[in-house]
Amino acid sequence: MAPNSKAAKACKTMGGMGYSGKVVKPVLKNLLKLYDNNWKFIEEENYRVLIDAIIESEDNKVARVTVEKKNALSEGEPDESEPPLKRSKSNNQTDQSAPSCHNSPQNDIITIGNMKNKVENQARGKKNMAESSYKLRQDEDMKPTVICQKYHQDKGKNHSSPISHTGLEQTKETHLLSNDEYVSSLISSEKRIITYETGDHSKSYQDLCNAVIESVPFPDSLPNYKVPFVVVPPDPPRLLLEGGSCGTCSDANANCSTFPELIDLDAEEISDSMGKSSDLEGHHFECMDSEQFKAEEEENSVLNASKIDIASSSRREVKISLTYKSSLQSHFQAPSLESVLKQVEEKCLKSYKITLPGFSMLKLMKDMCECFLAACTASNGIEQGVPRTVSKECNPQAISVEGVDHQLTFCINSDILNGLVNYRNRTLIEVASQTPHGLGPIHMDLIRRHMRNYNIDGYGCSDKDKKISRKIIELDSLASSSAGVIIVQKQHSSNYVQDITKGQEAYRIPLINEINEEPLPTFYYIQHNVVYQNAYVKFLLARMSDDNCCSNCFGDCLSSEIPCACAGETGGEFAYMPGGLVKEKYLESCISMNHDPQQHNLFYCKDCPLERTKDKRLSGKCKGHLVRKFIKECWYKCGCSMLCGNRVVQRGITARLQVFMTPGGKGWGLRTLEDMPKGAFICEYVGEVVTNTELFERNVRNTGEKHTYPVLLDADWSSEGVLKDEEALCLDATSYGNVARFINHRCSDANLVEIPVEVETPDHHYYHVAFFTTRKVDALEELTWDYGIDFDDHSHPVKAFKCQCGSEFCRDRKSKKRRKLRL
Numbered sequence: 056m057a058p059n060s061k062a063a064k065a066c067k068t069m070g071g072m073g074y075s076g077k078v079v080k081p082v083l084k085n086l087l088k089l090y091d092n093n094w095k096f097i098e099e100e101n102y103r104v105l106i107d108a109i110i111e112s113e114d115n116k117v118a119r120v121t122v123e124k125k126n127a128l129s130e131g132e133p134d135e136s137e138p139p140l141k142r143s144k145s146n147n148q149t150d151q152s153a154p155s156c157h158n159s160p161q162n163d164i165i166t167i168g169n170m171k172n173k174v175e176n177q178a179r180g181k182k183n184m185a186e187s188s189y190k191l192r193q194d195e196d197m198k199p200t201v202i203c204q205k206y207h208q209d210k211g212k213n214h215s216s217p218i219s220h221t222g223l224e225q226t227k228e229t230h231l232l233s234n235d236e237y238v239s240s241l242i243s244s245e246k247r248i249i250t251y252e253t254g255d256h257s258k259s260y261q262d263l264c265n266a267v268i269e270s271v272p273f274p275d276s277l278p279n280y281k282v283p284f285v286v287v288p289p290d291p292p293r294l295l296l297e298g299g300s301c302g303t304c305s306d307a308n309a310n311c312s313t314f315p316e317l318i319d320l321d322a323e324e325i326s327d328s329m330g331k332s333s334d335l336e337g338h339h340f341e342c343m344d345s346e347q348f349k350a351e352e353e354e355n356s357v358l359n360a361s362k363i364d365i366a367s368s369s370r371r372e373v374k375i376s377l378t379y380k381s382s383l384q385s386h387f388q389a390p391s392l393e394s395v396l397k398q399v400e401e402k403c404l405k406s407y408k409i410t411l412p413g414f415s416m417l418k419l420m421k422d423m424c425e426c427f428l429a430a431c432t433a434s435n436g437i438e439q440g441v442p443r444t445v446s447k448e449c450n451p452q453a454i455s456v457e458g459v460d461h462q463l464t465f466c467i468n469s470d471i472l473n474g475l476v477n478y479r480n481r482t483l484i485e486v487a488s489q490t491p492h493g494l495g496p497i498h499m500d501l502i503r504r505h506m507r508n509y510n511i512d513g514y515g516c517s518d519k520d521k522k523i524s525r526k527i528i529e530l531d532s533l534a535s536s537s538a539g540v541i542i543v544q545k546q547h548s549s550n551y552v553q554d555i556t557k558g559q560e561a562y563r564i565p566l567i568n569e570i571n572e573e574p575l576p577t578f579y580y581i582q583h584n585v586v587y588q589n590a591y592v593k594f595l596l597a598r599m600s601d602d603n604c605c606s607n608c609f610g611d612c613l614s615s616e617i618p619c620a621c622a623g624e625t626g627g628e629f630a631y632m633p634g635g636l637v638k639e640k641y642l643e644s645c646i647s648m649n650h651d652p653q654q655h656n657l658f659y660c661k662d663c664p665l666e667r668t669k670d671k672r673l674s675g676k677c678k679g680h681l682v683r684k685f686i687k688e689c690w691y692k693c694g695c696s697m698l699c700g701n702r703v704v705q706r707g708i709t710a711r712l713q714v715f716m717t718p719g720g721k722g723w724g725l726r727t728l729e730d731m732p733k734g735a736f737i738c739e740y741v742g743e744v745v746t747n748t749e750l751f752e753r754n755v756r757n758t759g760e761k762h763t764y765p766v767l768l769d770a771d772w773s774s775e776g777v778l779k780d781e782e783a784l785c786l787d788a789t790s791y792g793n794v795a796r797f798i799n800h801r802c803s804d805a806n807l808v809e810i811p812v813e814v815e816t817p818d819h820h821y822y823h824v825a826f827f828t829t830r831k832v833d834a835l836e837e838l839t840w841d842y843g844i845d846f847d848d849h850s851h852p853v854k855a856f857k858c859q860c861g862s863e864f865c866r867d868r869k870s871k872k873r874r875k876l877r878l
């Protein structure tokens with residue numbers, strides 16, 4: 056279309072919205088100048104940029120009138136009521152949360168501990184953890200995670216993504232400025248700005264960089280420069296999906312259909328993000344020079360906060376802008392980017408004792424960009440065909456989640472459902488009479504996923520229940536694109552917790568109990584292992600030789616043709632496929648180790664610490680320890696990026712999980728809310744790293760508990776010969792743990808297998824226990840792993856539980872017999 060007709064069309068469209076040509080033309084002219092006559096940016100999303108600019112220009116007019124009036128008033132004119140200001144694009148916005156990874160004998164896993172005085176232990180544990188390599192957060196994050204009904208009152212509390220972990224309030228405006236040509240072109244293609252306040256730097260840095268060793272705090276105070284510096288990543292990160300802008304996609308059709316998944320924001324968050332991001336976009340598209348910026352800074356000198364702005368574009372660029380605002384900025388001079396980076400580097404090196412030889416502020420910023428993109432696109436899911444993103448276009452009215460009762464609104468064909476849907480003799484769905492506008496396939500997809508995540512699956516676990524659930528889920532696929540009926544579903548649950556992680560994981564992990572009145576579990580949710588006092592886990596950089604890491608790599612190691620040094624552990628070949636799934640042959644060998652340990656390399660120690668711990672007086676015969684296969688992931692010291700496909704476990708949980716009360720007497724269990732392919736990472740087993748001796752003492756101290764949560768790390772025994780009791784390490788998730796503590800046991804045909812993952816230590820004394828799927832797992836299936844319990848071994852001081860796994864290969868003969876008799 057010729058430019059003139061484009062302009063005429065724009066004016067006509069704006070005219071339809073009540074803006075006269077007189078108002079539209081100057082704004083349009085400015086925009087064309089700003090965007091280098093690139094109509095694409097102006098036209099997209101039905102002239103959204105133009106509308107925003109018009110509103111802004113109108114606001115400015117009103118503001119000018121107000122100022123003039125005030126001036127006139129101060130000169131003695133009579134007071135008149137001020138005209139109400141229209142919504143301002145750049146100011147008075149509220150917070151927006153960013154959207155944002157045995158086998159053998161019973162000895163391999165000890166399930167003997169009991170925790171009687173949990174609260175006492177938590178307090179004690181907390182106190183004693185001063186020497187931990189990972190410092191536990193001594194603040195509200197450390198309050199027990201799943202406690203009592205108080206948690207339900209936390210509704211509306213912002214859910215923080217890994218990036219926006221701080222969950223801090225925002226100040227009311229944001230500036231991204233640069234005179235740089237490249238930056239201005241970047242600005243013009245921006246689609247999203249997310250603003251974080253940099254109040255709690257250590258936390259946000261820790262989360263952003265996923266630092267696995269000691270947390271390196273983010274610079275406490277950013278340099279007092281008014282013009283923010285902008286970091287432009289040299290190449291678009293390779294793991295991103297073609298055409299995907301992350302976060303808020305301004306082009307709903309283009310992007311949301313590519314990334315149909317919606318992160319569960321509650322109503323408040325959604326409405327905040329709706330309002331905020333559109334405003335931010337409009338604001339950030341402006342490219343101001345330092346003078347303008349200065350003027351605006353002074354205008355807003357009431358604000359005294361530092362902020363980090365992160366923006367991504369449809370061209371898959373990420374921009375980070377750090378702004379420090381101060382009211383005392385009279386003699387401002389813009390520094391060069393290099394000098395700023397240099398100063399910050401020096402500050403980091405000095406103040407935070409960062410001794411990494413290759414530390415660079417620029418790299419840190421790049422990592423931030425990559426983390427941001429990773430969080431937005433959750434590449435793991437993308438690779439598995441379950442793309443995820445947060446979209447503000449996703450019809451905010453459609454989803455609202457509030458405390459105990461959450462409500463979903465979705466669209467199904469009125470021909471199919473009319474009236475009520477009953478489920479288990481109760482009304483599950485009522486048909487309301489509103490007609491939704493424009494609920495298309497994108498929304499349907501979102502809704503379908505939400506239905507899965509939130510409600511229907513919570514109503515039972517039998518196959519029959521599942522079928523009904525699925526049937527209801529399927530109904531939405533029959534929906535017509537626009538005509539339909541809004542179905543309002545309410546779920547009243549006696550025991551429901553929105554997120555047991557309290558925002559620590561990338562996705563919420565809800566807990567639901569529809570079975571009984573079992574009290575909610577009490578423990579501290581932690582995302583990473585913490586080292587208890589006596590456990591010897593020293594993460595020394597010096598021990599990590601260059602042979603152990605790929606310092607020359609850049610980006611995603613898995614995509615390079617020649618595997619890097621990290622693949623050395625798995626015979627020069629990476630254990631992961633490019634999408635992050637464990638390779639078939641590798642997975643199969645880990646599964647077969649568990650099924651048939653005798654066929655594998657077993658190490659028998661002469662004086663088995665495990666047997667010793669069972670009974671101090673007797674030195675029982677070692678039952679053998681598996682010489683395990685390890686996955687080595689690229690590490691902190693490696694040159695590759697945070698998005699590297701060889702950092703699957705480090706990136707944390709990306710699967711949609713739910714803790715639920717099992718119907719078969721196993722207590723709480725964990726299930727997936729989405730189909731998972733074979734070889735997919737589910738979660739790490741996280742807990743306190745304690746010595747075998749400490750675990751034994753804990754068990755003695757705390758008897759009578761129904762459920763226990765320890766796991767033994769025994770992989771080093773073959774390499775170092777006999778380990779002393781105090782050296783053999785265990786993970787105890789009883790008081791401090793993550794979601795893996797809810798995974799129940801299943802004999803032999805469990806759908807998860809544990810694989811040891813080496814991250815920060817080259818020996819196998821300490822490592823990460825990661826769970827991967829042994830086969831394709833359907834949504835709503837309970838996740839299980841084989842604890843390796845020998846139910847015939849009665850020498851153990853604590854009796855093994857009566858296995859209710861229901862597997863045809865159940866090793867608990869008594870349980871099997873009992874079940875048969877019942878049948």
Ligand SMILES: C[S@@+](CC[C@H](N)C(=O)[O-])C[C@H]1O[C@@H](n2cnc3c(N)ncnc32)[C@H](O)[C@@H]1O
Pocket residue numbers: 166576720721722723724761762763764796797798799800801856857858859860
């Ligand atoms: C790591 S916890 C698993 C979560 C636990 N169900 C809960 O409610 O917290 C291990 C405990 O769960 C129970 N459990 C796990 N698998 C079981 C099974 N197959 N049969 C019976 N109880 C089981 C046992 O009490 C065991 O000590």
